[in-house]
Amino acid sequence: MAACAPASQQFCVAEERSGHCAVVDGNFLYVWGGYVSIEENEVYLPxxxxxxxxxDSGLWTMHLMEGELPTSMSGSCGACINGKLYIFGGFDDKGYSNLLYYVNLRTRNGTYRWKKITDFKGQPPTPRDKLSCWVYKDRLIYFGGYGCRKHNELSDCFDVHDAFWEGQIFWGWHNDVHVFDTNTQTWFQPTIRGGVPPQPRAAHTCAVLGNKGYIFGGRVLQTRMNDLHWLNLDSWIWSGRIHISGEKPKDRSWHTLTPIADDKLFLFGGLSSDNVPLSDGWIHSVTTNGWKQLTHLPKSRPRLWHTACLGTEGEVMIFGGSKDDLHFLDTGHCSDLLIFQTQPYSLLRLCLDCIGKNASLLKNQMSWLPSKILPQVLKKITFWAAANHRQEKKAEIERQEQINVT
Structure with missing residues (x-):
């Protein structure tokens, strides 16, 4: 089942990719889909x-999946509810999708089986990719994206980018809201009761704090934005553009926004209006209605069209994405996992990390540990062994590249 289950001194890493889906459930990060570039061709991953x-251990494994498999795609929207990963939309060689699939991540027999949702009620959104999703009260709430519509489907929630007149098919950006209730298997479009919605857009990002769904930035017609909006997910009233004084992030698309506290959002990366991949990080406080840039982040690790998930102790895990402008130099896809600590670790976590880093020095004292703690210690030892292995491997690659240059 696991194609690269790690042996004692053998570690694997997930394949590089952009435009993929990633979610956290429990102590595990799950990654599916996306694409890479091979000889200037876009190749969708299996x-x-x-x-x-x-x-806890820092180890990757790859599992082969069964069931009603989604098409290999990029730009799908992934979200997790009650241990199930839902995938909606996306783009492949045949065009845009508006199909919805799910897989139970808490399987008991180790088999991950896709299920295509076909017995739903209501009308799903039109086909699209690069949309975003809020998860609220067991509902998947989708906003925006880029896709196509027929002439009779055009409305105020759609800005036309291009048209194919023979079949009267139009491509463009959306700002409509669609809800899928996972309990009743029902699609519906809520009635927006007030406020000014954001402009139609794609490659934006969404996050939930309380009963508010936040949106930041994205591609709007021929420009990128740095506007912030929220939608009340109970009353369906838009905030309108939130006016913020002081410094704020520059315009961008293909970035991520992650809730890290009851009143804080963490913004990372993206592609700027002048087509520069970004590596900056910002924290927005809804209490003070202000942005604060983080100055300690590395400037040499730009990312766009990556994913960001909140870990078990408040760390933000950035996986994959590209370090290049995908429009002009689509070669720099990444496979590394960047972990940003957004709050102090617990005393237990600090102790476990200390033991894991110094396992060789403390091996004679391991037997003194309580039996309940020992399994966690062993995982941390594996975690730091894997981290050191990857660091050594990276250094060796850099040495070889330097030799080839000289």
Whole structure:
């Protein structure tokens, strides 16, 4: 089942990719889909592979999937509810999708089986990719995206980018809201009761704090934005553009926004209006209605069209994405996992990390540990062994590249 289950001194890493889906459930990060560039061609990654990262041990495994497999795609929207990964939309060689699939991540027999949702009620959104999703009260709430519509489907929630007149098919950006209730298997479009919605857009990002769904930035017609909006997910009233004084992030698309506290959002990366991949990080406080840039982040690790998930102890895990402008130099896809600590770790976590880093010095004292703690210690030892292995491997690659240059 696991194609690269790690042996004692053998570690694997998930394949590089952009435009993929990633979610956290429990102590595991799950990654599916996306694409890479091979000889200037976009190659979609296998639809039957699920990469799983165990947060405690730092180990990756790859599991082959069964069932009603989604098409290999990029730009799908992934979200997790009650241990199920839902995939909606996306783009492949045949065009845009508006199909919805799910897989139970808490399987008991180790088999991950896709299920295509066909017995739903209501009308799903039109086909699209690069949309975003809020998860609220067991509902998947989708906003925006880029896709196509027929002439009789045009409305105020759609800005036309291009048209194919023979079949009267129009491509463009959306700002409509669609809800899928996972309990009743029902699609519906809520009645927006007030406020000014954001402009139609794609490659934006969404996050939930309380009962408010936040949106930041994205591609709007021929420009990128740095506007912030929220939608009340109970009353369906838009905030309008939130006016913020002081410094704020520059315009961007293909970035991520992650809730890290009851009143804080963490913004990372993206592609700027002048087509520069970004590596900056910002924290927005809804209490003070202000942005604060983080100055300690590395400037040499730009990312766009990556994913960001919140870990078990408040760390933000950035996986994959590209370090290049995908429009002009689509070669720099990434496979590394960037972990940003957004709050102090617990005393237990600090102790476990200390033991894991110094395992060789403390091996004679391991037997003194309580039996309940020992399994966690062993996972941390594995975690730091894997981290050191990857660091050594990276250094060796850099040495070889330097030799080839000289």
């Amino acid at each position: 639809n039957d592979e699920l990469w799983v990262y165990e947060i």
